[in-house]
Amino acid sequence: MADNNPFPGENNTGHIWDDNIRELANPPPRWWMIAFWASIAWFLGYGVLYPMYPIGQKPTEGVMGWTQIKEYQEGLDEVVAVRAEFENQLKDMSAKDILANPGLADYTVASVKVLFGDNCAPCHGGGGQGGPGYPVLADDDWLFGGTVETIEQTITMGRKGIMTAHGKILSDDEASKLADAIAAGNPTSDPNFLQKGCIACHGMDGKGMQMLGSANLTDGIYRFVPEEGKSVTDSVKQTILHGVNDVTDPQTREAVMPSFGERLSKDEIKKLAVYVYKFGGGQ
Amino acid sequence: MSAEQKSPQQSAVDGLYDEAEHWNLNTGEETIHAKRMGGLWRNIKWLSASVWILFFIAPYLRWGDRQAILFDIPNRQFHILNTTILPQDFWMLSLLLLFFALLLAVSTALAGRIYCGYFCFQTVWTDVFTWLDEKLEGTPPKRRKLDKAKLDFAKFRIKFTKHLIWLLISVLTGISFVAWFYDAFDLWSDIFSLQAGSTAYGTIALFTVGTYVLAGYMREQACFWLCPYARIQGVMVDNTTLVPTYDFKRGEPRGRIVKGQSEDERTTGDCVDCKQCIAVCPTGVDIRHGQQEGCITCGLCIDACDLVMEKLDRPKGLIRYESLDVLEGGENRPLLKRPRVWVYGLIMSAALAGIGYGLSMLDALELKVIHARQPLFVLLSNGSIQNKYTLKVLNKMTKDVPVKITATGPEGLILVDADGITAKHGKVTPRTVFVRVPKSNLKGENTPIIFQVEGEEDGEMFVGTRKSVFIGPKY
Numbered sequence: 001m002a003d004n005n006p007f008p009g010e011n012n013t014g015h016i017w018d019d020n021i022r023e024l025a026n027p028p029p030r031w032w033m034i035a036f037w038a039s040i041a042w043f044l045g046y047g048v049l050y051p052m053y054p055i056g057q058k059p060t061e062g063v064m065g066w067t068q069i070k071e072y073q074e075g076l077d078e079v080v081a082v083r084a085e086f087e088n089q090l091k092d093m094s095a096k097d098i099l100a101n102p103g104l105a106d107y108t109v110a111s112v113k114v115l116f117g118d119n120c121a122p123c124h125g126g127g128g129q130g131g132p133g134y135p136v137l138a139d140d141d142w143l144f145g146g147t148v149e150t151i152e153q154t155i156t157m158g159r160k161g162i163m164t165a166h167g168k169i170l171s172d173d174e175a176s177k178l179a180d181a182i183a184a185g186n187p188t189s190d191p192n193f194l195q196k197g198c199i200a201c202h203g204m205d206g207k208g209m210q211m212l213g214s215a216n217l218t219d220g221i222y223r224f225v226p227e228e229g230k231s232v233t234d235s236v237k238q239t240i241l242h243g244v245n246d247v248t249d250p251q252t253r254e255a256v257m258p259s260f261g262e263r264l265s266k267d268e269i270k271k272l273a274v275y276v277y278k279f280g281g282g283q
Numbered sequence: 284m285s286a287e288q289k290s291p292q293q294s295a296v297d298g299l300y301d302e303a304e305h306w307n308l309n310t311g312e313e314t315i316h317a318k319r320m321g322g323l324w325r326n327i328k329w330l331s332a333s334v335w336i337l338f339f340i341a342p343y344l345r346w347g348d349r350q351a352i353l354f355d356i357p358n359r360q361f362h363i364l365n366t367t368i369l370p371q372d373f374w375m376l377s378l379l380l381l382f383f384a385l386l387l388a389v390s391t392a393l394a395g396r397i398y399c400g401y402f403c404f405q406t407v408w409t410d411v412f413t414w415l416d417e418k419l420e421g422t423p424p425k426r427r428k429l430d431k432a433k434l435d436f437a438k439f440r441i442k443f444t445k446h447l448i449w450l451l452i453s454v455l456t457g458i459s460f461v462a463w464f465y466d467a468f469d470l471w472s473d474i475f476s477l478q479a480g481s482t483a484y485g486t487i488a489l490f491t492v493g494t495y496v497l498a499g500y501m502r503e504q505a506c507f508w509l510c511p512y513a514r515i516q517g518v519m520v521d522n523t524t525l526v527p528t529y530d531f532k533r534g535e536p537r538g539r540i541v542k543g544q545s546e547d548e549r550t551t552g553d554c555v556d557c558k559q560c561i562a563v564c565p566t567g568v569d570i571r572h573g574q575q576e577g578c579i580t581c582g583l584c585i586d587a588c589d590l591v592m593e594k595l596d597r598p599k600g601l602i603r604y605e606s607l608d609v610l611e612g613g614e615n616r617p618l619l620k621r622p623r624v625w626v627y628g629l630i631m632s633a634a635l636a637g638i639g640y641g642l643s644m645l646d647a648l649e650l651k652v653i654h655a656r657q658p659l660f661v662l663l664s665n666g667s668i669q670n671k672y673t674l675k676v677l678n679k680m681t682k683d684v685p686v687k688i689t690a691t692g693p694e695g696l697i698l699v700d701a702d703g704i705t706a707k708h709g710k711v712t713p714r715t716v717f718v719r720v721p722k723s724n725l726k727g728e729n730t731p732i733i734f735q736v737e738g739e740e741d742g743e744m745f746v747g748t749r750k751s752v753f754i755g756p757k758y
Contacts, residue, residue: 102703109715127657139661139669219664280661280671280717 083111095148095273099282109278112271119260120272128279132225133255138279141221145210146283152273158259161213165243165252169196172241179237182206187217224253311504314430315567316423317413318559322586331401332410339455342462354464360709366642369679369709371649375641382634387512389627391519393618394604395526395574399513400581405505408456408498409565412449419445423562449499450491457490503566506579517576521623523616526580528605529560529571537571540595553601559591560584560602570602647745648686648706649677650736659754667697667719668755674714676736678706680745684738688716692732692753694724706738718753725755 005014007022015023027033047053050062086107090098098104117126120137124130128137135143144150144159166175174192181190187206193199198206201214208216215223226235239253246252260269276282319325344351346364353362361368368375390397399406419441420426432438461483462470473479474487497505506513520526530553538551554571561569563584568577570584588602609615618624655671663669676686688701699717706712718732732753738745 125657127655129658129661136658136661138658138671139663141664216664220666221662221664278715280669281663 086111090271091267095152095270095277098270098274099148099277105274105278108271108274112268112275115264115268115272116275119264120276128276130225132227135223136221137276138281139221140281140283141216141219142210142281142283143208143213143215143223146277146281148273148277148282150210151276151282152269154257155264155269155272155276156259156261158261159213159257161244161255163201163214163239163244163246163253165241165246165249166196167241167249170240175237175240176233178240179233182217182236183232185218185220223255310508311501315503315565316416316426317565317567317583318423318562318587319414319417320559320563320583320587320590322583322589324582324586328401328410328581328583332407334402335404335407339459342459342467350466352463353466356464358709366645367679367709368645369677371677372641372645375638378634378637378641382631382638385627385631385634387516388519389624389631391516392521392524392621392623392627395520395524395580396513396516396578397580399506399516399579403579405497405510406565406579406581408452408494409502411452412498412502413565415445415448419448446499449495453491453494453498454487456494457487460490461486503577506566507577513576513579520574522607523621525604525606526574527570527578527582527585527602528574528607528610529554529602530600530605530610531571532610534571534601553592553597555591555595557591559587563587574607645679646747647678647680647740648736648738648747649679650734650747650749651675651677651711652734652749652751654751654754660756662722662756663719666722668722668725668753669717669719670753672716672718672734672751674701674716674734674736676704676706676712676714676747678708678710678712678738680708680738680740682740683707684740686736686738688714689735689737690718690732691735692718693720693726693730695721696732696753706736720753720755722755725753727755728757729754 005012006016007020011025012022013025028036047060048062049064050066051059052062053060086104089104090108093101093104098108123134124137125134130136130138140146142150143161144154170178170192178187178190178192178196178198181187181193187193187198187202188204193202193206201212202208202217203214206217207219208214222232222235224235224239226232238251242249242251242253244253244255260272264272341352342350346362349362351362351364355362359370387398416426420429429438429441458470458474465473465479465483470479470483473483501509534552534554536551537554537556540555558569560571561567561584563586564570565581565583566577566579568575570578582604585600585602585604589599592599592601606615651674653673653675655673659670661669661671674688676688678684678686683705686704686706688698688704690696690698690701697719699719701714701716704712704714720730730753732751733748734751735746735748
């Protein structure tokens, strides 16, 4: 083919179409070749420095010994190092002391959010807003008390309130009347409140006793929020008739706060108590 | 290969390309060694280029105990003379960018690519580098000869000196750029004590290589093939735009001077085809083909042509700043009758007004209010409704100041936990506060509430307010 090449001496490959379109054999530009070899050099260097070749069961490790897990661990260590300054101070402080120190209280609230999310939020909600059947932590109505020490105790030991079912000693009609009085925020107006022994736990004024974990019946805040479509009166009446955690009554309300004393460390519980206190209802 | 051996096809192809003699696609195979001639536009070019001296010296100006202009990115603060701009005021930057984009548009619509020709760093740095070429290697013919010459000691010495100076300028460019973002005096000491950090060294290296390659080697190729603005500006030019123009009516037919011929006998136009306009062009174009992509409208060909016309005793301005309309015998449309001037002008004034407003309204204290969503509100045992807010107090003053927070809203409102806040300067200070309102005082689900922050610096009171909402139960 080279014998009758119509374009001799121009370094073409001899591939010619349509009379004059021909393929030339020019080398690629120099910058292109430099980039080409540089990227091969990069590849080789990378393979030496970093894990790369899948030989045998494990890939080659690379002379820098870099792994993703190691980098992750280093990042984690950095966080721990930043937190250490505060954590060291918190170690020997009580929850109350932490609350008295605005800087440390802010640190605690910011750093323990994840712990709250993992352990508490499933029932009490991410912002302590409670949920169906679970109490609100952001208000100032506490069954067992809202000081930071009692909150700490509640988390450590757990809580289980008891109210006997009153279906046996109250007629349906009597229970309705009593429920009406409680829903109106004035339980003492119903004589049965005194006569049937409600005062034993809820007190003479119906405001509850935190020693026993009995509810304040006058403030319009209910431990058992009415279900969808039910009135407050119906909900209160159900509690009166079937009680709370009363094993003798199958329709009883269930209300158990589990103990976290074994799951979490003392320091973690202390910080959680501060966090809950700071929701806005701490006393 | 002799002509007889050419195939018929080849002759046809050659014929085609003969016509295209002047296509002259400049793809950088040949280094352009432009001739340097003096003149009016040359002087203007030096003058406008000298604006860039500011780039090198401004970082060393001080304002009080800090750099006068410092874009402090690690601390998220821009210091410009006595003003400090925090990220919250960044919207003004977008207006500033808008202003300059439109300034480029309007200047291009009126006078072509004057930015390219007189101010662009590519043009200016290339100009300085080629000036060095001239000083060290001599005139363009000498330079071409030197490029082709074998590398002996003399050539090596010249080239070495030149590249050393190029590199020096490049490094200085890099350091000067970084000095806008890094205290300039600290920068120099940190560079030499190896403490400047990888970002600083990396940026200096990048600018050094960039300057060296772009101004030393790429030169007009950057304008031809790299720069998007060159192309964008090309479409902003219209018939009324003043650009360096060859007056073909006067010049054509061009022809060389014939010895002994008197002016009356001359049958050719004013252009003597001396090609000086091509010789001086930094991008190597022939302006006599009209406005084209390679022309950066720097006016150096005007200087060259005027000099020749002066010698020949013909009127100057064969090549001059002129619009196509005038060249074709029409008149220039008055500035105020051009829609572009109005539209661009209006947008620019709007941008400027926005920046002016922003700068005059830079609050010393700024308040942001975030209402807690979980829960939206809480019923308290005394019958009040409680809402939780996170307040963020931004203090743009120079000192930490104690601030007072107040809230006005529904009757009987009580603000809790808002005492004893000290707003740290140049920072956002957060604080969680609670607002309690008796349930009976709430008229609806949402009630407006206004928070206010007050602080004092040097006897002057500063106030910031922010509207939010107080949420209660549905009725």
